[in-house]
Amino acid sequence: MDRIDALKLFTAVAELESFTRAAERMGMTPGAASKQISALEERLQVRLLERTTRSVRLTDAGEALLDRVRPWLTEYEAIEHGLVAESAKAAGTLRVSAPVDFGTSRLIAVVTAFMERWPEVEVRLEFSDRMVDLVDEGYDLAVRIGHLEDSSLIARRLAPAPLAAIAAPSYLERRGTPSHPAELSRHACIIDRNKPAPNQWRFVRGSEVVEARVDGRLILNGARAAVNAACAGAGIACPPEWAAEQALAEGRVVKLLDGWEPDHRDLWAVFPSNRYLAHRVRLFVDFLADWFKGGLCPQGPGTC
CATH class of the missing domain: 3.40.190.10 (Periplasmic binding protein-like II)
Known part of the structure; x- marks a missing residue:
């Protein structure tokens, strides 16, 4: 359990005056809850709760900690819930990197259609033929063509991109x-x-x-x-x-x-990680896959 969860548990015990009910709220056993409070007390080098077989009450140090941590936890939970809500809707700025030729000739129509579908998303589409560093340069994803090297990036194949002599x-x-x-x-x-x-x-x-x-x-x-x-x-x-x-x-x-x-090539959507991926990024990757499922045609899905 991390320190924030330990403080949440302490606050629940103080409010409910019960290890059993606090443990139920936190989704753990009463024994595990007791061990976590003991670990918190040891870390802070103070006794926070007086325990008896019938009751739990705060010590003076526990009262002081509760007064300080309760408003902080309330604000933290508001921020946490706000971030979760933000990530669950299609809104915000989407930064996309793409090769110059392909981007200017094939992605403009896709991005325009995506923005019409999701009007709260702003797209910053940047064209470059160099291999940008998605994480260091702050891109949400890149559209790339060719053979991908092994890396920590997540890649989704969108369509074949054959060459022609x-x-x-x-x-x-x-x-x-x-x-x-x-x-x-x-x-x-x-x-x-x-x-x-x-x-x-x-x-x-x-x-x-x-x-x-x-x-x-x-x-x-x-x-x-x-x-x-x-x-x-x-x-x-x-x-x-x-x-x-x-x-x-x-x-x-x-x-x-x-x-x-x-030599065969493919079109890929590449992004840093699919863990905690913003909803707008997931939607755009799915939109790209649907748009190009018939091939690399400029008109849109189903027209190749």
Whole structure:
């Protein structure tokens, strides 16, 4: 039992003048209650209660302690109940970190819909391609794409986020179309420094895995930039498929290496701990999972 609970027990014994009834209030046995009061007296080096077989009464030291601790406990319980009530409703500020490209193109609509559903929540959505420290920097959660490293953070998978090897028809007319990942070493590839290993592209076909070493004169950072460069004919890019969705639909780029799948990625919601997690954070994580359950489409749930 911690010191606050010990003081609560002492106050209950003083008010009820009974170890048995105080123990019932605190959810313990009378014997355990007696031991806790004895431990409190030993810690304070004073006798707080006079015990007989028929009654319990306060000593002078007990009266003094009760006078001091009762208003403090009342205030503490009010704060405690207020915090519990606050955590049980969808209100307050929600700080979210997300990658720049994905956040600006896919999260704005989600956040807007969430705020319409929960009007008492304020969202601070901050875009950064660096790996923010959620605890030290005060974020409630982060939306991340890729392979997560082991950590103390809690992660919930929201949706698959596959990559796609793409190029513009004009580039393929000049340089030819690769049919195997090994051929990429002979092509101008667009290097995205936001990837963990920007010059190493991994492809899978059934049980076969190929690690393709790629190079190119255009080095940039960002999925959207890589797609735009590919559309301009600068070379072959391997961005997230969601970033190339519109360009593919419009025919400005085409998918390459039929039958081969680039290294798979996933979309995650990451947060420090699910113990004592604010209700607004739980609601937002659930909202994200529902929104993206059909894939990484911009329109919302059920539209992919």
